[in-house]
Amino acid sequence: MGSSAYSPLDQLMQVNPHRKTGIRRRNHGRPHSVEDEPEVPQLCWLTVKIVSMRNLCKADLLSQTDCYVKLWLPTASCQGGRTRTVPNCRNPVWNETFHFIIQREVKNVLELTVCDEDTLTADDQLFTVRFDVAKLQPGAKVHLSFELNPETQEELEVELLLENIPGASENITTNGVLVSREVCCLEVHVDERKTKSPYTRRHFTFTMKGSYEGTQDVSPSPLCSQGSSGTTTFHYIKHSQPRLHMTLPEESCFCDHGSARREMDVSVPLPSLALGKTVTVMRCGSYEVSVKEEDGGKNSDVRxxxxxxxxxxxxxxxxxxxxxxxxxxxxxxxxxxxxxxxxxxxxxxxxxxxxxxxxxxxxxxxxxxxxxxxxxxxxxxxxxxxxxxxxxxxxxxxxxxxxxxxxxxxxxxxxxxxxxxxxxxxxxxxxxxxxxxxxxxxxxxxxxxxxxxxxxxxxxxxxxxxxxxxxxxxxxxxxxxxxxxxxxxxxxxxxxxxxxxxxxxxxxxxxxxxxxxxxxxxxxxxxxxxxxxxxxxxxxxxxxxxxxxxxxxxSFMDAVHLLGHSEDFWHRWTRGTERDVEEHPTLPKRPYEQPTCLSIPKGCLSNTLREMLTAxxxxxxxxxxxxxxxxxxxxxxxxxxxxxxxxxxxxxxxxxxxxxxxxxxxxxxxxxxxxxxxxxxxxxxxxxxxxxxxxxxxxxxxxxxxxxxxxxxxxxxxxxxxxxxxxxxxxxxxxxxxxxxxxxxxxxxxxxxxxxxxxxxxxxxxxxxxxxxxxxxxxxxxxxxxxxxxxxxxxxxxxxxxxxxxxxxxxxxxxxxxxxxxxxxxxxxxxxxxxxxxxxxxxx
Missing domain, CATH: 3.40.1090.10 (Cytosolic phospholipase A2 catalytic domain)
Incomplete structure (x- = not known):
């Protein structure tokens, strides 16, 4: 999802060029305006370039802000992204690029959170900009400046490009409010090959964020002459740019020349896989990890x-x-x-x-x-x-x-x-x-x-x-x-x-x-x-x-409501600040688009008070x-x-x-x-x-x-x-x-x-x-x-x-x-x- 020297869109098409074009939809109780729209390719590639900040307000007492930007688009990927940190700077420049696959029938809101990196304490979240991707039209690159504070001329600059993916399709079910997307099932196989290694620990931990299973453990059967294997599965959204995180056992970290005894964490991105085809993603020591994607689709059990x-x-x-x-x-x-x-x-x-x-x-x-x-x-x-x-x-x-x-x-x-x-x-x-x-x-x-x-x-x-x-x-x-x-x-x-x-x-x-x-x-x-x-x-x-x-x-706040008192006083102390902001140049407006929003969180004391009042x-x-x-x-x-x-x-x-x-x-x-x-x-x-x-x-x-x-x-x-x-x-x-x-x-x-x-x-x-x-x-x-x-x-x-x-x-x-x-x-x-x-x- 981060920067790369080649086009991720080209990679996507090369991995599986046989997917059908377009989108197949099942509609249940959808409003007339949605049902009558023409069928068009709805899977798109979103490129986000974080350019720079200008006139960033000081977050630390003794120095300028050590600034970085976090990206979050939960409808496209469970993997967040972040830029590098630019230390002690009011006008940081990044020019870093990130990529997401989005489903345009889903409400995609990109969150850009500007943070101050701290060494001794948790990083401070200064503010978050929420941008509705529906404002973008495919094929048109836009360079936007979000006006965060007109008085100090504080601005965040980004560059956005939305591109159609002509060779990809997705089955969805929707009622005009919720969308059920296509699900894939990833089979993960751990094969233990014939080896003379004296070490016997064979415990793997696999994690796929955003999947139904989350984290799974695999322990292959005891070693035999034919080798042994263990299998687990993950169900996840088909076009969610999944990554398979693996914690490998100690033995797998040994090479022929020997090494220190330790565990090793590996994160492997999984591009679009051909259904039913087994792909090896890791060979190390006496182990081999392979994956196979199967169609997890069936009729929805939620009406x-x-x-x-x-x-x-x-x-x-x-x-x-x-x-x-x-x-x-x-x-x-x-x-x-x-x-x-x-x-x-x-x-x-x-x-x-x-x-x-x-x-x-x-x-x-x-x-x-x-x-x-x-x-x-x-x-x-x-x-x-x-x-x-x-x-x-x-x-x-x-x-x-x-x-x-x-x-x-x-x-x-x-x-x-x-x-x-x-x-x-x-x-x-x-x-x-x-x-x-x-x-x-x-x-x-x-x-x-x-x-x-x-x-x-x-x-x-x-x-x-x-x-x-x-x-x-x-x-x-x-x-x-x-x-x-x-x-x-x-x-x-x-x-x-x-x-x-x-x-x-x-x-x-x-x-x-x-x-x-x-x-x-x-x-x-x-x-x-x-x-x-x-x-x-x-x-x-x-x-x-x-x-x-x-x-x-x-809760205490519920009691305040039941007694007929206003919650406004408590809200002033516990709610963060949210307001609409302008982006320049102004993009064309559509009725279903949401305005760009700036959110400024409350401090630790207010968050603690909120937790107490709403517990x-x-x-x-x-x-x-x-x-x-x-x-x-x-x-x-x-x-x-x-x-x-x-x-x-x-x-x-x-x-x-x-x-x-x-x-x-x-x-x-x-x-x-x-x-x-x-x-x-x-x-x-x-x-x-x-x-x-x-x-x-x-x-x-x-x-x-x-x-x-x-x-x-x-x-x-x-x-x-x-x-x-x-x-x-x-x-x-x-x-x-x-x-x-x-x-x-x-x-x-x-x-x-x-x-x-x-x-x-x-x-x-x-x-x-x-x-x-x-x-x-x-x-x-x-x-x-x-x-x-x-x-x-x-x-x-x-x-x-x-x-x-x-x-x-x-x-x-x-x-x-x-x-x-x-x-x-x-x-x-x-x-x-x-x-x-x-x-x-x-x-x-």
């Missing part, structure tokens, strides 16, 4: 696309039959609904520990008694409401059976002391389960133990249920589809600064923002560039519950199925990505695209306490949302935050404005239906209003029953504090009956919303197409 998966689409078709029959019954319709007249209804919840779990049981019971549960197609939960969902979905026909049975079972668990969960037998059981989980290949965290505790707390015996097992409950459309919600976060960032919605269904697990999904049974397995590399046993759902309801994951005690850790995938060149123009982008790194593709080894999942309630986001995916076409709030503090705060979130991103959502009088004296139910573009919202705050006087709708309490109507849900403390795991039977029944009553007492509002949704669907149908097919009136 890149924003559409619903085929299984969910099939479920919705089946579910609409159930919903159509239920709506005809409760709305007293004269005719069967046609398929395009059936509204999609969703139930969403908020978090609140055992309070929310208990309250949700009461709400579901009331919806079932009213016949509304059969009108629901989706149930979305977060935090502790996922405990309710996981419990009911243990029965494949739960919504068709009386929920009072499961409620009686959960009542016994809630009122029972939790001390038994800490017994010696249970501790031994936890240890055994965690050891087995580690042996399976999962990365352990404290949330795994928390999940086992939840399982013990809510079940009389251990549950073996897995998320994919819930597919049985959906096979005939007999129940709503459950959606569980979590947040993916990054180290050194608060949840407000970086969070990504991750949804879990019995069919798939995936990211709303990226449109990337894997089968639920494959979640937790190891992936690379969209390919399943190592299948791990599917996690039991209790371990997922530990991740969904991870109450231990909030999370515990996060749930799973293998990252996005590992290796890269961002599309026009990802910021994709409307689905823009709908869900909400991190400070969304416009920093190198940092956003650092698809690390692990996902770090936290409880959604630490950002917005609602499970609504996956329901708002346009592909789900939800018409009515029944929003059940079990929040322990302000009942309107989650709704306000969700409304603001949707407004900022252009997501259709009802206007939920309430007067201060209404906020101070909340009713049991509100209906918001102000726009045909947004779903109808029926909102149930957790309040104790008419329940104080009525034990059932229109049935007044007698004086002896008044105590049963006094339910204190006005705050998040006792008797329903979020942290409480045990209730008295009386308090459990009060909360259950309250939430059930609030639904029953507002049945007319729910029916009004359903009727309005049916009428809206009929109007939409009459204004579009007159043709539609009848649904059979039979119900499962």
């Amino acid at each position: 890149l696309g924003f559409d619903l998966c085929p299984e969910e689409q099939d479920f919705i078709c089946k579910r609409k039959k159930v919903v159509a029959a239920a709506l005809k019954n409760i709305l007293h319709l004269d005719e069967d609904l046609q398929e395009d007249e059936v509204p999609v209804v969703a139930v969403v919840t908020t978090a609140g520990g055992v309070r929310s779990m208990t309250a949700m049981f009461g709400s579901l019971l009331a919806l079932q008694d009213l016949g509304v549960l059969d009108c629901v197609s989706y149930i979305s939960g977060l935090s502790a409401t996922t405990w309710t969902m996981a419990k009911v979905y243990e029965d494949a026909n739960w919504s068709q059976r009386d929920l009072r049975g499961p409620i009686d079972d959960i009542r016994k668990c809630v009122v029972k002391s939790k001390l038994h969960c800490f017994s010696l037998d249970h501790m031994k059981y936890y240890e055994k389960e965690l050891c087995e989980r580690k042996q399976e290949g999962h990365k352990l965290s404290f949330t795994d133990l928390w999940g086992l505790f939840i399982d013990c707390m809510l079940h009389h015996q251990e549950s073996t249920q897995k998320l994919s097992d819930q597919q049985v409950a959906l096979k005939q459309g007999q129940n709503p589809l459950p959606i569980y919600l979590s947040l993916n976060v990054k180290d050194d960032f608060s949840t407000l600064d970086f969070k990504e919605w991750v949804e879990f269904t019995p069919y798939e697990v995936g990211f709303l923002k990226y449109g990337a999904f894997v089968p639920s049974e494959a979640f937790g397995s190891e992936f690379f560039m969209g390919h399943l590399m190592k299948k791990l046993p599917e996690s039991r759902i209790c371990f997922l519950e530990g991740a969904w309801s991870n109450i231990f994951s909030h 999370r005690p515990v996060v749930s850790t799973y293998h990252n199925f996005l590992k290796g995938l890269q961002l599309h060149n026009k990802y910021l123009e994709n409307e689905r990505f823009c709908m869900w982008k909400d991190t400070v790194l969304d416009s920093s593709p190198n940092q956003l695209g650092e698809m690390g080894d692990y996902l770090k999942l936290v409880d959604t309630a630490f950002f917005i306490n609602t499970s609504c986001p996956p329901i708002l995916r346009p592909e789900r076409k939800v018409d009515v949302i029944l929003h059940l709030s079990y929040n322990g503090g302000s009942q309107t705060l989650p709704l306000d935050l969700l409304s603001e979130y949707c407004s900022e991103r252009g997501i259709p959502f009802p206007d939920v404005q309430l007067s201060q009088e209404e906020r101070d004296h909340l009713k049991e139910c509100y209906m918001f239906d102000h726009s045909s573009e947004a779903p109808i919202l029926v909102y149930f705050p957790l309040v104790c209003d008419t329940f104080q006087k009525y034990k059932a709708p229109n049935v007044e309490r007698d004086p002896t029953e008044m105590e049963q109507g006094r339910v204190d849900v006005s705050n998040c403390t006792a008797p329903y504090g979020t942290g409480l795991l045990t209730y008295t039977e009386e308090n459990f029944n009060k909360l259950l009956n309250l939430c059930s009553y609030n639904i029953l007492n507002n049945n007319h509002v729910i029916l009004q919303a359903l009727r309005a949704a049916v009428e809206r669907k009929k109007r939409l149908k009459s204004s579009s197409s007159p043709h539609s097919s009848k649904l059979p009136s039979s119900v499962f």
Whole structure:
């Protein structure tokens, strides 16, 4: 990648001149502007010449800067480059050239970091220039000056040249946001030839940065008359300019004349190899190292696309039959609904520990008694409401059976002391389960133990249920589809600064923002560039519950956000400085190009403070199925990505695209306490949302935050404005239906209003029953504090009956919303197409 006396482009073509021209693409859910572009060669050779710096500001107190420049283009190569150091100079000149192979459909941002070399301490990074390679046109050499500081006339000079590679091709899969590139498999063979050497150590270490395997050890079999060999493999991006780093054993360093006993590190660049051809890369002493490149390509195991998966689409078709029959019954319709007249209804919840779990049981019971549960197609939960969902979905026909049975079972668990969960037998059981989980290949965290505790707390015996097992409950459309919600976060960032919605269904697990999904049974397995590399046993759902309801994951900055305080003060102390800079001459602008950015990092003290403020005690850790995938060149123009982008790194593709080894999942309630986001995916076409709030503090705060979130991103959502009088004296139910573009919202705050006087709708309490109507849900403390795991039977029944009553007492509002949704669907149908097919009136 560094300077050379010959053309690397010529070398590339000479090594393998038989590659086909052009690019073959598989597109899934891509925007129209991307799909319709003509097919052109997309592999290019980028030449970067670091010329000089002018008027470099002084970094050392006693001398001028000892300056060098680091180059980093992670989408092209995992090998960084750097210039030589020019000591004690304000105007260093380098004139050093570096080369990269780039895929133009990927967002390639070249980072040039100017550093000051120090002898006694770590080198200082003075600043970084980030340049979008999409600004360049093939065949035109440009000489650019980046104006870093107009006042001091500080400038960095570089020369850039982009050239098409006419003889190379690459298969890619993309949805317009993420790109899965072609993968190769490198077989590395170590042959031990016949020798009389007395030394017996035969241990090799091979490393290929950026590969799935990373580092591998090889030990050939004991020497025999025929010789012996050892083999290992590396999977890597085909056009990533790989280098094979080898640590050779002591014996290989001996020549016939003898030498000192030592190990030797060797780094070998691997140009394009002919597939299936063995090439010797090292002969030394009694060993020979050879490599062979094989096609590692196969169909992607990660689904890149924003559409619903085929299984969910099939479920919705089946579910609409159930919903159509239920709506005809409760709305007293004269005719069967046609398929395009059936509204999609969703139930969403908020978090609140055992309070929310208990309250949700009461709400579901009331919806079932009213016949509304059969009108629901989706149930979305977060935090502790996922405990309710996981419990009911243990029965494949739960919504068709009386929920009072499961409620009686959960009542016994809630009122029972939790001390038994800490017994010696249970501790031994936890240890055994965690050891087995580690042996399976999962990365352990404290949330795994928390999940086992939840399982013990809510079940009389251990549950073996897995998320994919819930597919049985959906096979005939007999129940709503459950959606569980979590947040993916990054180290050194608060949840407000970086969070990504991750949804879990019995069919798939995936990211709303990226449109990337894997089968639920494959979640937790190891992936690379969209390919399943190592299948791990599917996690039991209790371990997922530990991740969904991870109450231990909030940082100090998260607490600041939850308390309603601004993070601006802390950001000033912990964030680096970033601003756009001009390059001269000015290059032509394109909508999808990113401006050239100058980043000036904070010092060690600020970095330490940042680490302290953003440190999370515990996060749930799973293998990252996005590992290796890269961002599309026009990802910021994709409307689905823009709908869900909400991190400070969304416009920093190198940092956003650092698809690390692990996902770090936290409880959604630490950002917005609602499970609504996956329901708002346009592909789900939800018409009515029944929003059940079990929040322990302000009942309107989650709704306000969700409304603001949707407004900022252009997501259709009802206007939920309430007067201060209404906020101070909340009713049991509100209906918001102000726009045909947004779903109808029926909102149930957790309040104790008419329940104080009525034990059932229109049935007044007698004086002896008044105590049963006094339910204190006005705050998040006792008797329903979020942290409480045990209730008295009386308090459990009060909360259950309250939430059930609030639904029953507002049945007319729910029916009004359903009727309005049916009428809206009929109007939409009459204004579009007159043709539609009848649904059979039979119900499962």
